[in-house]
Amino acid sequence: MTRTGLSPSLSESDSMPFLDIHPFDAADRGVKNGCLVKVLSTIGEQMFIANVTNAVPVGHCFAPIHWNHSNCSDGKVCTVIPANTDPVSGQPEFKATPVEVKTVKTCLDAQIVSTTPLDTDQLRELSASFWVAQSCEGGMLYTLKFSDSEKPLTEILDVVLGEESHATVSASTTSAQRAINMKDNVVVFAAAIYPSEKALQQPDIAQLVSPQCEPNAMHGFLAGTLKAKSRTICTCKQVTQSEIEAVLDSTPSCSVQQLGELTGAGTGCGSCTSELENMIGSPKRCTEKRSDTEAACGR
Ligand code: FES
Numbered sequence: 133m134t135r136t137g138l139s140p141s142l143s144e145s146d147s148m149p150f151l152d153i154h155p156f157d158a159a160d161r162g163v164k165n166g167c168l169v170k171v172l173s174t175i176g177e178q179m180f181i182a183n184v185t186n187a188v189p190v191g192h193c194f195a196p197i198h199w200n201h202s203n204c205s206d207g208k209v210c211t212v213i214p215a216n217t218d219p220v221s222g223q224p225e226f227k228a229t230p231v232e233v234k235t236v237k238t239c240l241d242a243q244i245v246s247t248t249p250l251d252t253d254q255l256r257e258l259s260a261s262f263w264v265a266q267s268c269e270g271g272m273l274y275t276l277k278f279s280d281s282e283k284p285l286t287e288i289l290d291v292v293l294g295e296e297s298h299a300t301v302s303a304s305t306t307s308a309q310r311a312i313n314m315k316d317n318v319v320v321f322a323a324a325i326y327p328s329e330k331a332l333q334q335p336d337i338a339q340l341v342s343p344q345c346e347p348n349a350m351h352g353f354l355a356g357t358l359k360a361k362s363r364t365i366c367t368c369k370q371v372t373q374s375e376i377e378a379v380l381d382s383t384p385s386c387s388v389q390q391l392g393e394l395t396g397a398g399t400g401c402g403s404c405t406s407e408l409e410n411m412i413g414s415p416k417r418c419t420e421k422r423s424d425t426e427a428a429c430g431r
Contacts, residue, residue: 133198133199133200133203136198137198137203137266137267138267139267140267140268140269140338141364141367141370142367143266143267143268144266144268144364144367145364145367146196147264147266147273147275148180148181148207148264148275149180149181149195149196149198149199149204149206149207149208149209149264150180150181150182150183150195150196151169151171151180151181151182151183151193151194151195151233152183152185152187152188152193152194152195153169153182153183153184153185153188153193153233154184154185154186154188154189154190154191154192154193155184155185155186156190157190157191157193157233158182158184161233161234161235162235163182163184163233163235164182164184164235165182165183165184165332166181166182166331166332167181167182167235167236167238167328168180168181168182168235168236168238168261168262168277169181169182169233169234169235169236170233170234170235170236171193171195171209171212171231171232171233172212172231172232172233172234173212173213173214173229173230173231174214174230175211175212175213175214176211176212177212178195178206178207178208178209178211178212179205179206179207179236179261179262180195180206180207180209193231193233195207195209196209197209197210197226199264203264203265203266204262204263204264204265205255205260205262205263205264206262207264210224212229212231213225213226213229214229236261236262236279237279238261238262238277238278238279238328239278239279239280239281239327239328240277240278240280240281240282240283240325240326240327240328241275241276241277241278241325241326241327241328241330241331241334242260242274242275242276242277242278242283242288242323242324242325242326243273243274243275243276243323243324243334243337244273244274244276244288244292244321244322244323245268245271245272245273245274245321245322245323245337245338245340245341246271246272246274246292246320246321246322246341247270247271247320247321247341248271248272248320249265249271249272250265250272250274250292254291254292255274257291258276258288258291258292259278260276260277260278261277261278261279262276262277263275263276263277268338268341268342269338269339269341269342269343269344270338270341270342270343270345271338271341273337273338277328283325284309285302285304285309285310285311285323285325288323288325289302289311289313289323292321292323293313293321296313297313299313299314300312300313300321301313301314301354302354303354303355303356305356307326307327307330307356308324308325308326308330308334308356309324309325309326310322310323310324310325310353310354310356311323311324312340312350312353312354314350319340319341319345319350320341321341322337322340322341322350322353323337324337324353333360334360335353335358335359335360335361336360336361337353337358339361340353362374362375365397365404365407365408365411366395366396366397366398366400366404366408367400367404368399368400368401368404369395369396369397369398369399369400371395371396371397373411375395375397376391376395376397376408376411377411379391379394379395380411380412386412387412388405388408388409388412391408391412
């Protein structure tokens with residue numbers, strides 16, 4: 133991610149340091165899709181966002197190596213792997229580290245989007261149990277998880293904006309607190325805080341600092357009516373889930389090749405092809421990238 137992490141579209145493709153875990157293992161441990169989990173080995177522990185999936189066998193879990201302390205508070209998987217190497221090749225035993233997985237209770241989640249990056253002091257002052265930063269069109273998006281059951285939005289505004297927080301417009305509903313700060317009629321900062329169990333339903337607030345942001349988006353954000361942006365399925369050709377679903381609704385027998393001809397999806401590197409096949413085989417399975425197993429963990 134030293135280079136790919138700078139690309140908003142690639143960052144969006146996999147935005148969190150995640151842990152793939154099989155539904156059976158997840159159910160045994162009370163792990164739900166999207167919740168925070170701690171991975172413990174004999175030498176250390178790190179936190180990840182659970183991705184409950186059949187893509188890994190029972191008894192195995194997987195975490196990518198790409199995240200580090202410059203883009204998240206945790207998620208550096210190498211720190212739980214002992215420094216044992218193959219005597220000939222020098223290869224570390226990445227695939228043979230016994231670990232346990234435990235849930236980490238969080239009460240509140242927050243999203244912050246800012247045209248200027250937060251510095252490490254600000255991130256520390258926010259006192260989140262976990263945070264992750266990703267680049268987005270026009271700025272940086274931060275996702276934070278808090279163990280406190282009460283975290284006033286004003287505290288976040290004070291830490292990030294200081295005196296400028298007085299010029300902020302904020303709104304509260306029963307399920308979230310939201311605020312935006314504007315300069316010259318352009319959003320330079322937005323934040324939302326909401327209960328952790330609602331995290332998967334939140335709209336993508338990164339769009340508020342995008343140069344293409346519609347004025348209605350900021351009103352919708354404050355009113356709590358802003359819809360989630362459709363997820364990008366094909367990063368190469370920037371084809372979204374809703375575009376693919378529209379084609380599949382009108383042409384249910386569409387093949388991957390035809391989808392490519394109609395939308396461009398799958399016609400670049402090809403890495404989205406299996407997901408396109410899944411959508412063709414069972415469109416409802418793909419309503420959320422990682423939701424195919426939510427039912428298995430009771431959500
Ligand atoms: S992600 Fe490369 S072709 Fe779809």
